[in-house]
Amino acid sequence: MTVPHLSTALTGPLLELESRILTAQPHIEHWFRSQWHNHAAPFYGSVDLRNSGFKLAPVDMNLFPGGHNNLNPDFLPLSIQAAQAAVEKVCPEARSILLIPENHTRNTFYLQNVATLVHIFEQAGLKVRLGTLNPEITEITELTSAGGDIVKLEPILRQGNRLKLADGFNPCVVLLNNDLSGGIPDILKDLEQNLLPPLHAGWAVRRKSNHFTAYDQVAEQFSQLISIDPWMINPYFVNCSGLDFHARQGEDALAESVASTLDKIAAKYREYGIKNDPFVIVKADAGTYGMGVMSVKSPEEVIGLNRKARNKMSVVKEGLEVSEVxxxxxxxxxxxxxxxxxxxxxxxxxxxxxxxFYRVHTGRGIDENLNAPGMQFVPLSFETPCLPDKHGSPDCAPNRFYAYGVIARLALLAAALELENTDPERD
Structure with missing residues (x-):
């Protein structure tokens, strides 16, 4: 397995950050335990991290993760144990689970993710069936995944406030692997079954700006715990609304937001003697799949976008119009x-x-979004499952991956706060 490496010129400051995380490991784990005592962890999630040598930070948090098929199969037992804990927490007597995947049935790699999730929950001791929201599927339909597994999709029925299948299958838990970009269908509303993640975690409602507002709070607390500058683990951001890329409305306000954010980054780069040019990522406040994303190094770049760029930024998955970034x-x-x-x-x-895993892209640069066509996946080479090596150097593989796990869990904690803060039933 390839162990990725960093450009040696930039390992210094990150080694310092990783050293602090390793030294503070007992405090960190105690702090996480106390946080999870007070906040309910999301059922599952994946976090995109960026490691610049002087900064290690999350840039996206997905609450409906695909890509389980890209994980190292040697560590599947970790997923199985975690699945048992996660299901037991919401429904201790659970025996069955209805998994609802995305509608894009032609993506055989996504179907392999679905097959992997089925395997994980079956190994965790649950009966798993697949229900679909796709109106084109009106009878049991068998599809073949990229790995050759058969994925059997069934139309969902609603009886009263419960979801069932045609033969009477009546699950304790309904698990969404569908991010609801196209809206919340009525069939999912007001269920008495445990529905995970909750409907307000879907992109019909969720906003990245809410997530990173919560992450600001988490990063501040954690940085005090291990005595670091929060900026080292937290990207600046600002949200910008009232946009219409086709009509070129809101361009000036967007350019101002870009300019002010670039200025803040430049000040930090000067403080730490970083010679690179600051840049920002402009992306849709709602949505996924790397759509509606552009990399920008000056405010002028968002003024007078050409038609191709406007088209790219104006619509994301399920044809959702972008008015907020x-x-x-x-x-x-x-x-x-x-x-x-x-x-x-x-x-x-x-x-x-x-x-x-590592998302790898041979056609993209160090300052670009890698979640784009042409990307490949390399499973992370965990030598031990995210446990630090107290005798190893800060940047040896187990310690680097432990640091990744810490920062990823900070993003997960921020997602827990985000879901609490945006819960429509919150008192």
Whole structure:
């Protein structure tokens, strides 16, 4: 397995950050335990990290993670144990689970993710069936995944406030692996079954700006705990609304947001003697799949976008129109796998790190979004499952991956706060 490496010129400051995380490990784990005592962890999630050598930060948090098929199969037992803990927490007597995947049935790699999730929950001792929201599927339909597994989709029925299948299958838990970008269907509303993640975690409601507002709070607390500058683990951001890319409405306000964020980053770069050019990522405040994303180094770049760029930014998954974006500090990635630019993606279930992979893109640069066509996946080479090596150097593989797991769990904790703060039933 390839162990990715960093450009040696930039390992210094990150080694210092990793050293602090390793030294503070008992305090960190105690702090996490107390946080999870007070806040319910999301059922599962994945976090995109960027590691620039001087900064290690999350740049996206997915609450409906696909890609379980890209995890290292050697560490599947971690997912199975975490699945048992996660299900037991919401429904101790659970015997069955209805998994609702995305509608894109032609993506055989996504179907492999679904097959992997089925395997995880079956190994955790649950009966698993797959229900679909796809109106085109009106009878039991068998599809073949990229790995050759058969995925059997069944139309969902609603009886009263419960979801069932045609033969009477009546699950204790309904698990969404569908991010609801196209809206919340009535069939999912007001269920008496445990529905996970909750409906307000879907992109019909969720906003990245809410997540990173919660992350600001978490990063501040954690940084005080281990005595670091919060900026080292937290990208600046600002949200910008009232946009219409086709009509070129809101361009000036967007340019101002870009300029102010670039100025803040430049001040930090001067403080730490960083010679790179600051950049920002402008991306849709709601949505996923790397759509509606652009990398920008000057405010002029968002004024007078050409038609291709406007089309790219104006619509995301399920044809959702973009009127709100976040302008997020761009974090360079200086990690490479076989000389291709790479970024780590860490997977969690309940409060446990279950694995991860490197998203690798041979056609993208160190300041670009890697979640784009042409990306490849390399499983993270966990030598021990996210446990630090007290006798190893700060940047040896187990210690680097432990640091990744810590930062990813900070993002997971922020997601817990975000879901609490945006819960429509909150008192």
């Amino acid at each position: 976040i302008v997020q500090e761009g974090v360079y990635t200086f990690e490479t796998v076989d000389d291709a630019v790479a970024e780590p993606v860490v997977y969690m279930m309940d409060r446990f790190v279950t694995g991860g």
